[in-house]
Amino acid sequence: MKTPPVNPTGSATPEALRGFLAQCAAEARSVGRPQLVSISMAVDNLDPLAVLESIFEPGEPHFYAERPAAGFGVAGAEVAVEFNAAGADRFAAARAFIDRTLADTIAVGPLAEPFAGPHFFFAAGFADDAPAGGAFPALRVQVPRWQVARRGDGTIAVANVLLPGDAPVDLVTAKIWRAHGKFGAFDYSRAKQKARPSAPQRAEEIGGAEAYPMAVRQALAEIARGDYQKVVLARALRYTTAEEFHPMGVLNHLRQRYPECYSFSIANGRGQSFIGASPERLVRVAGGRMHTAALAGSAPRGETASEDAAWAQALLQSEKDLREHRLVLDSIVGRLAGLDLKLEHAAQPRLLGLANVHHLHTPISASLPAGVDILDLVARLHPTPAVGGAPQAPALAALQRLEAFPRGLYAGPQGWVDHQGGGEFFVGIRSALIDGRTATAYAGAGIVAGSEPEKEFAETDLKFNALIGALTQS
Structure with a gap:
């Protein structure tokens, strides 16, 4: 340059x-x-x-x-x-x-x-x-x-x-x-304020109402016979509203409601926008260092301080969630092997509390050696086991068989690279593709040994409810 x-x-x-x-x-x-x-x-x-x-x-x-x-x-x-x-x-x-x-x-x-x-x-x-x-x-x-x-x-x-x-x-x-x-000397008077649409008139499960529980049961059978250890199965719900969605009305709400998350909108110029509030950083490079994180394991927030603390404590002690989180952490470490990175991270996960959900969270950082580029890291880290599975190849093959829709930008890496080789990427989860009066929302859950189809369905419902509450005035 x-x-x-x-x-x-x-x-x-x-x-x-x-x-x-x-x-x-x-x-x-x-x-x-x-x-x-x-x-x-x-x-x-x-x-x-x-x-x-x-x-x-x-x-x-x-x-x-x-x-x-x-x-x-x-x-x-x-x-x-x-x-x-x-x-x-x-x-x-x-x-x-x-x-x-x-x-x-x-x-x-x-x-x-x-x-x-x-x-x-x-x-x-x-x-x-x-x-x-x-x-x-x-x-x-x-x-x-x-x-x-x-x-x-x-x-x-x-x-x-x-x-x-x-x-x-x-x-x-x-x-x-x-x-x-x-x-x-910017003049903000041209802005046309747009409210979020009212509550959806209907919701359509892509693939049918029984598709997700059946997929979870099939994944558990494949995990039991040793095909893979974890797969992240997603659902897609298409909501229809009386008024059109407008990206600006949704974004104003998202950034206020979820300040810890990446509020985002990516428009294709043909009237469709991919919008959400993601809690998950894929990777950031700045000042010669890279930063990523393992994010897996979830629990709801409580109505009271005591109830919330009980959910958080249960998550930190959950054998199933700790095992799922460890799979993600070990996979990240393995994928970055060979890049001469000396990874630094805590021995035990921390608790990341968002507006509607608790997550297990382990930050990871390292000095970046010469010759390693942020896009090298993106290519190795995506898709993380938090959105794909582990081991990667059989889990992704299962995902393609078991999900009833193409993901598009959902769970893909979104972000930027600057002229100095730095940049930041987040994972496009807690998201929806909006198009006129419809919004196709996505939510997933990690399936491991011990998962129960009803609980995984409830976890995705929790994520859907939070997202549609942000997209509409429901």
Whole structure:
């Protein structure tokens, strides 16, 4: 990536910006390839979701993620550059695309600040290949035309444009200058407030009412004969409401209700959005270190402090849940073997208390050796046993046989990679695909020896109830 020592927004004149863009166009002509021009600037405090509300267009792709408890949020929309991939090497192909793009990138601004410079946003399906007619490809990477992000008390706005050698520099200058003025003093009055729809009129179990208990019983039989140790079986419910879903109304509720989770929305630009509030980080790379976690084992929250403490204590002492959690932890450690990582984690899981559920949780971290990339980690870690099973190959084969629907983005890795090789990915669970007046919600449970079909069904119902309560005013 080229970082010339100029700041076309610092001098704050259209002439300075035009001169810079003319130089970028000249570089594109010189190398014979378009240049991705990325202009970052520090701005007064902006709320990324409020900005997205004000600029939201259903015909444009967007990516939004926020974790209030961690103090960050990011939103980007429209497309400067995009790449799709499928197959077992889709993350390696995405890495090559990022490398090619950065080799032809000219970036200016405070690039050392969090979320400055070009970011590559990922929407990745659970499976390596997407079904025909699906809402999203198996993997989509995009650099948005605009991006606003906040970490702590700092806010960065980024404009990205793909500039060929024959670009209409005057027109591009005018567009970026307008964006510069808009983000420098943002006007939120354009936002159209959208309420969440009322309670669903009906719910349809994909595959039929008996599909899930039958699948659990079949999985238990296969576990008993030693085919695999664990498989995570999901259900899908399609809800229909009288009014259309609107991503912004849902997101405002999610980030308030679940501050410890990744509230997110990924839109395909054709009116469909994948939305949720995920408690599960897949991996984060920052400051030369990687961070992941084992998350498995669940219990409900109680109505009173005593009831809640009793549920938490029972979870921490549950042989079945501790065994399931250990399977996840051991699998993560095994998948990262061979990367020369010295993993650091506690001997016993912690309790992660969310608004509606307790989880067993073990954070894992390590220094990242040279030559290991965040997408190397994503490719090795996905799908974790918390959403797939263990051992991986037979569990995934069972999942394909036993589930009655393609997962799409559900339980896939969603996130971003920055221009320095850092980034963050979360697992797309506690989620739904919304499309007009319908929302297809997903929830899963880990099946191990000792699981009971009725209890696993009840666990998924608990997750569904929380999700539909967030998607609607039920």
